Amino acid sequence: MAIGATIQTFEVQLADVDRGVYEDLSLRVAQHPSETDAYLITRVLAYALEFEEGIIFSAGGVSTGEEPAVMIKDLTGDILAWIEVGAPDAARLHLGSKKADRTAVYTHREPAKLLASWKGKTIYQAQDIVVRSFDPRFIDSAAKELTRRNTMSVSVTEGQIYLEINDTNLETEIHQHQIG
Structure with missing residues (x-):
């Protein structure tokens, strides 16, 4: 029998000063068995940092x-x-990039290796795609704090993210990279 997704809950207080977005979010996030905690926390942060009306997680996680x-x-x-x-x-x-008005990538991987993997490949409007990364220690530390029920405070100001997850405080710069 295949193992199903694990449901993680996140109560998130979002204060994105850079975009003027202030929301309280209650998220039920399906974590696929093959999904690492680092990927999951990056996915939740991407959701928070891109939050606007109409945002959704994909069905499979x-x-x-x-x-x-x-x-x-x-x-x-x-x-x-x-x-x-x-x-x-x-x-x-x-x-x-062809299907959507805009495309973004949030990565917990080494951005230089990721950008190099795309070099010379055909990517529609590659110059308009924004790639965002975080300090790997930031993602690893946040991933270690994950439980089935999580409380998070995400504050963004001047490209810096301040994260409180389950009473642990972390911060890092949000790095932006361009393709090409």
Whole structure:
């Protein structure tokens, strides 16, 4: 018998000063058995940092052939934002960039290696895709704090993220990278 997804809950207080977004979020997030805690925390942070009306997690938790890990749709079902997590291949970025108005990648991987893997590959409007990364120690420390029920405070100001997760305080710069 296959093991199903584990449901993690997150009570998130979001204060993104840089974007003027202030929300209290209650998230039930399915963690696929193959999904690492580092990927999960990066996915939840991507959701918080991209939060706007119409944002959703993909059905399977991890990116599938048809959907990114996180996306934003309008009321008609059109995809406004295709948000990948981890280390998507160039073909996925190409597909997402063609399907959505904007595309972003949030990675817990080494960004230089990720960018190098896309070099010379065809990616639609690659110059418009923003790649964001965090200090690996930040993601690893946050992942160690995960439980089935999580409380988080996410504050963003001047490109710096301040995270309180289950009474542990962490901070890092949000690094931005361009493809090409």
